Amino acid sequence: MESKRQRQVAEMIKRNFSIVLQQEGSYIYGAQPLVTVTEVHPTPDLSQCKIYVSIWNTDDKQAVLMQMNQDHQRLKAALAYRVRRHIRRIPDISFFIDETLDEMTRVETMFDRLYEDKQMPDSEEEG
Template identity: 80%
Template sequence: MESKRQRQVAEMIKRNFSLVLQQEGSYIYGPEPLVTVTEVHPTPDLSQAKIYLSIWNTDNKQAVLLQMEEEHQRLKSSLAYRLKRHIRRIPAISFYIDETLDEMHRVDNLFDRLYREDQMPNEE
């Protein structure tokens, strides 16, 4: 169960890191991939934050994530600059790929295929 402060910090990190990606992202992973922040999960002591990213418009999502890891310090510095008036200590950040939307599309396509093959009853 997240505390109110954890939810506040998570939302603050999510909004500000999204802005950092808008400004710095094209220099790090190029103009083609579209990277969005889907979720942020800070630890109860707010010392660490897991940032979940949705990566679109590229076939190699892992390469984008690796490029972000290489520029980890640059991204954290930009985030710290935006958060310094709001948080006493900037949490250590780590990046993860959020596969939720990909999984949703996969399941949706599976249902479409089952309907086409008449293996599912029609909703009438």
């Protein structure tokens, strides 16, 4: 269970890191990939944050994540500049790929195929 302060810090970092990615992202991983912040999970002592990102419009998501890790200090400095008045110590940040949307798309595609193959009943036919 996250404390109220953890939730506040998570939301603030999520909002501000999204802006950092808009401003700095094209210099780090190029203009093609679309990277969005989906979740932020700070530790209870607020010393570390796991930032989950969703990466679209590229086949090699791992390469984008590696570029972000290589320019980790630049991203952290840009984040620190934005939140310096709200947090005493800037947490260490680490990046992870959020596969939730990819899984959702994959499951929807599977259901669509099942409906097309008539292996699933249509909801209109039941009623």
